[in-house]
Amino acid sequence: MKRHEFLKSIGFRGAALMAVLTACTKAEDSVLPALTISPTSAGTGSSTDTGTGTTTPSTGTDLSTITNRLLTIDLSSSTATNLNKVGGYITQSGIVVAQASTGVFVAATQTCSHEPKKRVIFNVNEYYCTDHGARFTLTGVGKNSFGSKGLTVYKTATDGKTLVVYS
Secondary structure (H helix, E strand, O other), X not given: OOHHHHHHHOOOOHHHHHHHHHHOOOHHHOOOOOEEOOHHHOOOOEEEOOOOOOEEEXXXXXXXXXXXXXXXXXXXXXXXXXXXXXXXXXXXXXXEEEEEEOOEEEEEEOEOOOOOOEOEEEEOOEEEEOOOXXXXXXXXXXXXXXXXXXXXXXXXXXXXOEEEEEO
16 A cells, blocks of 8 residues: 555545655655666566566566556657656657656656646656646645646656656
8 A cells, every 4th residue: 555545544635645745755755766677687587676676577678578568769769859858858648758867767647637638747856737737746646736636657667778658
């Protein structure tokens, strides 16, 4: 059970829930770093996502073992140019993908939970809906009343050349 689910189950709601969530977070809670599969992991059969501690099957730089793919992005393509810089983002197939910090990619749905419009962008260190100002953390937690329903975020993996967004 995730922390926010637990807090909801014991009765926290609205502003009280947000106050508790923001009061007890650590810097490492705010970003899920991309799973980076390096050639040195060849032969081990897996790589570990340092952000969540989960193990994902892999063979060297082969991202083909990832299931539930939503997007596969060639980082050297002209459409992915913005992803080559920290703070840059692209929107593709209803998903916002951004480089939150060096080598750390994040992804979320482009559809705002406040009103179902595809207006969510990446803005500095959060997701932001340009229609009504809903704000969300990189983990999808709402930061204001318009974002209170949260935002769906996705996992990312990269080998340095290709970025995979998956659920």
